[in-house]
Amino acid sequence: MSKYTESAKELLELVGGSENISVVTHCATRMRFVLVDTKAADEKRIEQLDIVKGTFTQAGQFQVIVGNEVATFYNEFVKIAGVGDSSKDEAKQAAKQNMNILQRLVGHLADIFTPLIPALVVGGLILGFRNVIGEIEMFNGGTQTLVQISQFWAGVNDFLWLIGEAIFHFLPVGITWAIARKMGTTQILGIVLGITLVSPQLLNAYGVASADQIPVWDFGFAQVEMIGYQAQVIPAILAGFVLSFLELRLRKIIPSVISMIFVPFFALVPAVLVAHVILGPIGWTIGSAISDVVYTGLTSAFGWLFAAIFGFAYAPLVITGLHHMTNAIDLQLMSEFGGTNLWPMIALSNIAQGSAVLAMIYLNRKDKKEQQVSVPASISCYLGVTEPAMFGINLKYGFPFLAAMIGSMCAAVISVGSNVMANSIGVGGIPGILSIQVQYMLIFAIAMAVAIAVPFILTVIFSKTKMGVNAYKRLGKL
Structure with a gap:
């Protein structure tokens, strides 16, 4: 008998039995879990199980936080439950029955950007x-950078740009590949399509504004501008x-005996043509409009209000999955303005959630079982991974989550009010300061201190009074 046998049996009973499990x-x-009847799961009793660190529902799936031993526990659970193994893609497809239109749209964005996250983090x-x-002048009396005084570090700096450029400038290749992967179409065609958007033969997107003349493909009766879409989302x-649409439709029309030849050709060539003639210019205009609205809003006289709302609401957006939309906006801001003023607020929200957990570690310092969950949750949160902290601790008690939201709001107002910009996305939590443009690092460090102190203090205060608990309950009814 496995050490997880009893826990697996208890969890199976509390989710409604094998007949209530569509996919796991x-x-x-x-x-x-994708459950037949989500109301049949007893969340309160599930969270009381020793193996369970927390529960939540997202994207139509009921999710139970187990921890690093989840793979072993899962194998035991499946054996006892008698349910078949299933891939993550199958689980997502089954979960769509529990999702509305907005959730499905966000789910599509998540499916596109999630496979790209490792590269974005590295970048x-x-x-x-x-x-x-x-960029930081910290040598010779604050007049030179490390790159300026050392040929070795100058070489490292130049070499690393190769990887950074591959990730961010050629991002369209990753996006078109991810879409082909998601839609179940030929992935190499997605890669080729992406390459045609960033080919060196095209005028680089960054050089369009300053170009005296834009090269064209001349078809005699029409001309098409040869513009690249580097970093465009x-x-x-x-x-x-x-x-993907063309390939899927052509598969249904063209006989299978000749599909290997004609489907790729009649899918890729028109797609590339449409991309450069219609979709590229339209997409560029839409992307520029979105980034202009966000940037203008954050840098306007009312930027502090936008920051307060975003800083307060970002953590709840994570619960719903809507936060995936910010990836596209951040990347578009980077393309248009050479940086993003949205990402710093996200990093600060990560820190705030970790600080609320840190306060719970202090409050429950004598509870060894609680420490096993909260300590690693706080560490991962400070490194940019918020799920264990949010779902395992902060949402479980409620008032720490509210305290983190307030702390995030205060820090976001400081960040936006000081026009803080990040060079890139991908690094959240405390390491996020590495992404901040040098001239804003000091003020961002102050915002980080606020994101650490305010949630910690408020969590302790709320734990001693009913104020925070009642406020959180009222917030949940809105």
Whole structure:
């Protein structure tokens, strides 16, 4: 008998039995259930199980936080429950029955950007490191950078740009690949389509504004501008979906005996043509409009109000999954303005959630079982991974979550009020300061201090009174 046998039996009973499980899978720390009847799951009793660190529902899936031992526990659970193994993609498809239109739209965005996150994190770390060695004048009386005084570090700086450029400038390749992967179409065609959007033969997107003359393809009766879409998000998304649509429709029309030849050709060539003639210019205009609105809003006289709302509401957006939309906006801001003033607020929200957990560690310092959950949750939160902290601790008690939201709001107002800009996204939590442009690092450090102190203090105060608990309950009724 496995040490997880009894816990698996208890969890099976509390989710409503095998007949209530449509699909079950797992990720790095969580069991993911698609239930026939979500109301049949007894969340309160499930959260009381020793193996369980918390529960939540997202994207139509009932998720149970188990921790690092989730894979072993999952195997035991599946054996006892008698339910079949299922892939994450199958789980997502089954979960759609529990999702509304907005949730499905957000789910599509998540499916596009989630596979890109490892690269974005690496790119963010690289740009952050280059920021430190190439921009901060900390030698010879504060007049030179490390790159300026050392040929070795100058070489490292130049070399790392190769990777950073590959990730961010050629991002459309990753996006079109991710869409092909999501839609179940030919992934290499998605990659080729992405390459045609950033080919060196095209005028670089960053050089369009200053170009004296834009090269064209001359077809005699019409000319098409040869413009690249480096770092552009929306043109790549539109082009990727058109390619997948064409391929899926052509598969139904063209006989299978000749589909290998004609489906790729008649899907890719029109998709590339439409991308450059129609979708690219439209997508660029839409992306520019969105980034202009966000940037103008954050830098206007009412920027502090936008910051307060975003800082307060970002954590609840994570619960709903709507936060995935900010990835596209951040990347578009980076393309248009050479940085993003949205990402710093996200990093500060991560820190605030971790600080609320830190306060709970202090309050429950004699509770060894609680420490096993809260300590690693706080550490991961400070490094930018908020789920264990939010779902395992802060939402469980309620008032720490509210305290973190307030702390995030205060820190966001400081960040936006000081026009803080980040060079890149991908690095959240405390390491997020590496991504901040050098001239704003000091004020961002102050905002970080606020994101640490305010949630900690408020969590302790709320725990001693009913004020925070009651406020959180009222907030939940809105």
